Amino acid sequence: MLTIGIADTTFARYNMGRAAIDEIQKNVSVKIKRVTVPGIKDLPVAAKKLIEEEGCDIVMALGMPGAKEQDKICAHEASQGLIMAQLMTNTHIIEVFVHENEGKDEKELAFLMDRRTREHALNVIKLLFKPDKLIQEAGTGQRQGFEDAGPLRM
Numbered sequence: 001m002l003t004i005g006i007a008d009t010t011f012a013r014y015n016m017g018r019a020a021i022d023e024i025q026k027n028v029s030v031k032i033k034r035v036t037v038p039g040i041k042d043l044p045v046a047a048k049k050l051i052e053e054e055g056c057d058i059v060m061a062l063g064m065p066g067a068k069e070q071d072k073i074c075a076h077e078a079s080q081g082l083i084m085a086q087l088m089t090n091t092h093i094i095e096v097f098v099h100e101n102e103g104k105d106e107k108e109l110a111f112l113m114d115r116r117t118r119e120h121a122l123n124v125i126k127l128l129f130k131p132d133k134l135i136q137e138a139g140t141g142q143r144q145g146f147e148d149a150g151p152l153r154m
């Protein structure tokens with residue numbers, strides 16, 4: 001049975017790990033390994049350990065960069081670490097970051113954190129089980145969270 005790794009953070013203001021696991025379990029039967037770390041810069045090694053030590057076939061790295069300038073720098077550093085971990089392990093780590101200032105208020109932020117997490121959980125399922133579905137969606141302007149952008153009209 002395939003294993004999906006879930007890494008999330010205590011810094012985030014919404015339980016993204018719970019939303020991801022709920023969405024995955026609604027759709028497929030897989031093993032899930034979850035780890036929670038303090039913040040997004042701790043996600044790369046957590047994801048790498050899920051792959052190398054826990055045998056995960058793919059990992060979701062879930063986090064919320066804060067609204068301050070240093071948080072944005074932190075998010076960039078975390079992203080670079082996640083890309084490096086993917087290259088070191090030859091395994092997808094799907095980064096799901098929701099910046100704290102993407103929502104106009106707390107309600108919208110919670111909505112966005114839930115939706116983006118769930119939509120990326122569905123992408124993870126497609127990557128593992130239905131890669132042809134992603135090919136069908138190529139160029140369709142998919143977005144996770146708010147409305148899709150849609151394809152260009154010519």
Ligand SMILES: Cc1nc2c(=O)[nH]c(=O)nc-2n(C[C@H](O)[C@H](O)[C@H](O)CO)c1C
Pocket residue numbers: 009011012038039040041042063064065066067070071072074075
């Ligand atoms: C400045 C900063 N900003 C964020 C953030 O926006 N989101 C987040 O999840 N974590 C942040 N952290 C914490 C670091 O990611 C990390 O947890 C600590 O540096 C300990 O390694 C830090 C230090």
